[in-house]
Amino acid sequence: MSDSGNWCLIESDPGVFSGLIKGIGVNGVQVEEIYSIDRETLEDLKPVHGLIFLFKWQGRDPAASGKLAPIEYDNPDVFFAQQVINNACATQAILSILLNSATIDLGEELTNFKSFVSDFPAELKGHAISNSDVIRTVHNSFARSDPFVNDMHDPSSKESEDLFHFIAYTPINGNLYELDGLQEGPRNHGPCPGDSWLDQVGPIIQERMDRYAGGEIRFNLMAVVDDRINVYESKMAEYQSQLKALQEKEGSDGLEIGSWLRSEIENMKGDIQKEQEKRTKQARENKLRRHNFVPLIYEILKGLAQEGKLSTLIDEGKGRAKAELENAKARKQAQGSTATGEDEDVDMYAD
Structure with missing residues (x-):
C-alpha cells in the first residue's frame, strides 16, 4: 500500500458520511449510525442498502482462517476495488455499497466513473479511486483541521495497533458480500433471498467482534439507507391518501382507523422535523470540523x-x-x- 497520497483521515460519523455521499453527487440516500444489529433495529431503517463496519485492524487472523467466507475473483457482477492507498478505506467502503446498488441514484459523476472503470481489475479500480480528483477532493473536505493528527499509520509500521479499518456488507444479486479493500476480492457469505441478508449479517459481524479480547469495545456500525425525509414524506402521503379515501367512503373519519391514521400523520410530521433539526446540527458540526481553532x-x-x-x-x-x-x-x-x-x-x- 502506498503512502497517504494527500488522502486525509476522516471521522467515523454519519453526518460526515452523509455529507460525503451528497458531495459526490449521489441522491436520495444517507448514513445512519446503528447501535444494535438485531432485525428490529434494521427493520426500522429499511430499505437498507448496506452496512459499514469499523474495527481495529490487526492484520491477518490465523484463528479466523477456517471461518472466512470464500473470495470470489473477477466476478463481473460485483464492483470490487482493492485499497491501494492509506486513509481511503472509509470512502472505499461507502463506494462499495453505492456502486453495487441497482436502485441508488448515483448522479452523473459516479455513474460515469463506474462506467469508465467497469472492466478494470480490482487493483486498477483502487488506483482509479485514489486518483479521482472529485472523490479525493470531497473526501478531504471532511478532514479534521487538526495539526497534531495528520495521517493514518501504515499497517506494516510498529504503531499498527492504532489502525482502524472500514469494510462494507451489502447484498448483490441475491448473495451477501463482504467488501474489504485490503483483501484480494469480495467474500461471498452465501444466498440471501429478498432482504434476508439483514438476518444473516448480524451473526457475521458479531463473530468478527468476538475474535477480539473482551476489553475491546471500539467498533462502529453504520447503515446506508434511503433519505429519511423522503421515506417519512412518502409514508405521510400514503396515510393522508388512506384517510381521504376513508372520509369519502364513510362520510366521517371518526372511526378507529381514522384516528390511527391521523396519529400516524402527526408522527411523520414530528419525524420530519427531528430529521431536519439533525441535519442542521450535522451541517454545523461539519463546518466546525473544517475550521482550525489552533x-x-x-x-x-x-x-x-x-x-x-x-x-x-x-x-x-x-x-x-x-x-x-x-x-x-x-x-x-x-x-x-x-x-x-x-x-x-x-x-x-x-x-
Missing part, C-alpha cells in the same frame, strides 16, 4: 501569558485534575479495587 487558542494563551494569568490558570487546572484523580482512586478503593499498579498510574498522572 491559531485562536494560541492567541488566547498568548494573551493570558502576557497578562500574567496563564500560570495561575495552569496551577488551578492541575489542582482540579489532581482532586478528580484522587476522588476516582477513592471510589475504586471503596469498591474493593486492589489494582496497585493502576493506583500508581493515577498518582503518576496527578503530579
